[in-house]
Amino acid sequence: MFSIGDLSRRTGVKIPTIRYYEQMGLLDPPDRSEGNQRRYSRDGLQRLSFIRHARDLGFNIEAIRELIDLGGHPEKPCRDADRIVAEQLEAVRNKIARLNQLERELHRMSTQCEAKCIRDCYVLHSLSDHRLCDTDH
Amino acid sequence: MFSIGDLSRRTGVKIPTIRYYEQMGLLDPPDRSEGNQRRYSRDGLQRLSFIRHARDLGFNIEAIRELIDLGGHPEKPCRDADRIVAEQLEAVRNKIARLNQLERELHRMSTQCEAKCIRDCYVLHSLSDHRLCDTDH
DNA sequence: CTTGAACCTCAACCGACTAGAGGTGTTACT
DNA sequence: AGTAACACCTCTAGTCGGTTGAGGTTCAAG
Incomplete structure (x- = not known):
């Protein structure tokens, strides 16, 4: 399990930006610790890396949302x-x-x-x- | 004397954007008609053309402000x-x-x-x- | 004198974050 | 177990360069 700070260090995405992506629906709301802090799985980390990479390539949030959706339908x-x-x-x-x-x-x-x-x-x-x-x- | 719509047509800058430039201090507040509508001189038109051209070249508002200031000091x-x-x-x-x-x-x-x-x-x-x-x- | 287009101000919204206030959780060390 | 330092929480507001809309007023032609 990773804290939001761990994710930030591993992906280079700033902490408030990670929360912003969650709010925009690009990241699923992760589990929480007893004290209400975000705890991410390896999937969450990979998802954020995907988003980071797509943003680096200039895709906007909407396009990234579409790409993520597509990833969820492997047969299409x-x-x-x-x-x-x-x-x-x-x-x-x-x-x-x-x-x-x-x-x-x-x-x-x-x-x-x-x-x-x-x-x-x-x-x-x-x-x-x-x-x-x-x-x- | 030009109305704000005249300026807009002649420069291709949208009307709310002209008002925005005034608010940002790039355009001097022009004279007003009896009914409080903006009336621009030829100088106002030229100033707006200058701004338009600079924006087209990618200068930001702050840089344009500096360039306008420089234009006011010909001996520098x-x-x-x-x-x-x-x-x-x-x-x-x-x-x-x-x-x-x-x-x-x-x-x-x-x-x-x-x-x-x-x-x-x-x-x-x-x-x-x-x-x-x-x-x- | 009337009509319709053009104009007015003010406030809110856009994208993709960033910053700060004020408060709580976690962790390492004693 | 206590405490200090740091990480994290939510919420609000600000960034840039405008755009959009509501609700109201003025202008110009017929």
């Missing part, structure tokens, strides 16, 4: 799990594309300013005037 | 503006690096699963077992 086709991952992959790729645009724009801003004072600062001018931008955003 | 050196942009550029690059890792991992998950049902689904197995990952996250 894994089409749904594939779909959830595919959606997440697309979301990540979109973010990357967007951030690459921003990176170019910011890099351009930071290298083109040769002014000595704010009055002529390229940074502030390009923030004020969209036409100085490369990409449309 | 633009070192501070450069620093803010450089910080943002680094933050964006870090996010990109992280998302590229996730992209690889998710892509691997989504292509390696050839199972027909959840029991053998590679997706769920790799979420459960960190050792199946390429990168450390």
